[in-house]
Amino acid sequence: MGKRVTISPLSISSMFIELLYxxxxxxxxSAFYLKNNNRLYLISNWHNYSGRNPxxxxxxxxECAIPNKVKVYSYNETDQGFAIEEKVYDxxxxxxxxxxxxxxxxxSKVDVxxxxxxxxxxxxxxxxxxxxxxVDPYDSETIKISDSLFILGYPFGLRVNDSLPIWKSATVASEPxxxxxxxxxxxxxxxxKAGMSGAPVIMYRKRAIPIFGDGKSSVYHAEFIGIYSGRVIPRDLIEVQLGKVWKKSCLPSVLNGSKYSYFA
Structure with a gap:
């Protein structure tokens, strides 16, 4: 009997995508699914879907090529566990x-x-x-400057077992x-690195949860923070490397937003 493998639901929620012409x-x-009002959306960056600098x-x-399709590699839940599935969307x-x-x-001022x-x-x-x-059904927490976060993406297209992401650590560097x-x-x-744009950014850390009659138990707290959209490019290797996170609060305005005309 093979060893049981445990995969975090957060890893499964992050998708590797290819932009195609x-x-x-x-x-x-990188991308991830989000359900809103019983409708499913694939969330990524504006610059990924448009193929343009925002x-x-x-x-x-x-060569100035613009993507007209996106291929998504995702883990879908089945009766036997999870299966990798490829889908192409216009x-x-x-x-x-x-x-x-x-x-x-x-x-495009919001790169989501x-x-x-x-x-x-x-x-x-x-x-x-x-x-x-x-991962964590308990109440949410507020992030603060210097808190640790994780970006779940695909640097240079690197994937584990064809679809699982790399967890890249980060620190909150400006007042959130x-x-x-x-x-x-x-x-x-x-x-x-390149390839992580569009990845979900999460808080993931241990915290003590009171258990009646048993004192406290440590569990992992997880919270969706926002969408990663690339680096502030340094002029040389000595400069600090900063990344940009779009807050999850912007998502309702994107889901209820307008479509983009390539001739505008």
Whole structure:
């Protein structure tokens, strides 16, 4: 009988994605599912789905190619456990309008995008909120500056067992309740790499939970904090490496946002 393998629901909730032009791979990134009002969304960065720099709107790819599809590698729940599944979704409709949504007011100034998923054959996926509940059903906590966080992503496309992410540690580097540059974002201190954009950022730490009659027991506390969207690029290797986290509070404005026109 083989050894029982235990995988964190948080690892299963993070998805490796490939950005495609038809069948040509243009790059990779990270994403995660989120359920809202009984609808499923694939959350990632604006720059991943658009293939453009969110500030300049210029194509990121060296040959100016723009993705029109996204391939998602995910673990789906089955009667036998979990199975890796690949799905491909359109990022553009026939009129070159995005199938995904950007922030309703700030557009690409918030580097977060939401792709609605209507695939009835997708199966029972583990979205980020369900993963949090499976790890820790207790009340949430407020993060503070200097707190430790984790980014669950795919640096340089590195995957464990074809789909599981790398947990990259980070420290809250700016006051998390203060918006940076008038947008819902804060900084983290971490040395991240390409391919992690779009990854969920979580708090994950031990805390004591009172147990009636038995004193206290240590359990893991988990909380979804936001979406990682890349580094503040240093001018040389001596400078501090900072990353950007978009707060989860921006998600309602993205889910209820507008679509992006590639001719705008």
């Amino acid at each position: 038809d069948d040509i791979s243009l790059g990779s990134g 500030k300049t709107r210029k194509p990121i790819h060296k 990022l553009l409709d026939n009129n070159e309008i995005s199938t995904w949504y950007e922030h309703c007011e700030l557009g 995008a939401a792709l609605p998923i209507n695939d009835e054959d997708l199966g029972d996926v583990i979205d980020i909120e369900r993963a949090i509940e499976l 309740e203060i918006d940076c540059g008038s947008v819902p974002m804060f900084y983290i201190d971490t040395a991240t």
